[in-house]
């Protein structure tokens with residue numbers, strides 16, 4: 001019988017690529033979104049679209065009905081307790097396997113919600129696969145796109161620290177592998193890109209590919225926070241970003257692993273390939289600015 005897979009966060013940075021990658025496989029896809037009316041045709045055509053909200057338990061029953069496996073994303077705006085309750089509901093409803101989008105280092109950092117959620121998941125009867133992802137390359141095209149477009153700058157307070165950027169498209173493919181193939185039960189993978197780069201090196205790649213000078217002025221935390229605030233970003237989001245870039249600044253974001261290559265059966269994408277593929281978004285006068293929170 002065809003397996004039924006529920007994808008949460010399907011309109012998000014990673015979820016959209018999970019749906020795309022699953023579409024090539026012999027599974028039935030259930031897409032849980034808050035507003036089914038607004039999903040793209042790619043998502044609508046991929047499977048059954050149903051109304052689902054982590055904060056509305058009345059939507060969970062239909063979302064979980066007859067589901068064998070699920071891809072779980074914690075939207076940054078949703079309290080971890082709601083995710084924990086949803087995980088327990090999935091277990092009760094007989095979901096056999098959960099694949100959770102977590103973050104690199106979640107097992108050690110007791111302060112972050114991912115640590116708590118991972119523990120909720122591993123305490124259930126469900127098989128689990130934890131995808132501990134490094135910093136998404138797509139943050140550059142979502143959160144920081146305007147700095148490149150308007151100021152020809154990469155404006156993040158990461159000092160000279162290196163980051164093992166991973167492409168969300170590779171995360172989507174890796175998720176499809178562990179959702180549909182055997183051998184990944186009760187495992188955690190650390191998904192990074194193939195290289196660790198500092199933002200000076202990233203700016204050089206942008207300059208080469210876009211054929212104009214993009215600089216990395218190494219802003220302080222204060223200068224970064226001030227610009228984000230002037231742009232109207234919420235304080236909580238700015239604080240989160242400062243925490244993430246401090247981790248990079250102190251040298252804790254640069255670990256490169258072979259897990260992406262092993263799951264994908266090829267080398268994961270490099271930052272240069274990402275900038276080449278997304279170049280149109282960084283041209284001045286390009287598409288409207290969009291932000292997704294990490």
Ligand SMILES: NC(=O)c1ccc[n+]([C@@H]2O[C@H](COP(=O)([O-])OP(=O)(O)OC[C@H]3O[C@@H](n4cnc5c(N)ncnc54)[C@H](OP(=O)(O)O)[C@@H]3O)[C@@H](O)[C@H]2O)c1
Nearest residue numbers: 009010011012013014034053054074075103135136292294
């Ligand atoms: N950015 C990074 O570098 C990074 C690195 C490692 C891990 N992560 C983790 O990745 C996760 C975010 O993944 P992402 O960037 O792919 O997501 P995203 O682009 O931020 O999108 C969030 C998704 O959640 C959905 N959503 C929001 N509120 C919801 C609710 N109340 N109920 C149901 N769905 C809701 C949104 O769908 P609708 O609005 O359409 O309903 C959207 O599809 C976070 O947990 C973050 O910590 C991020």
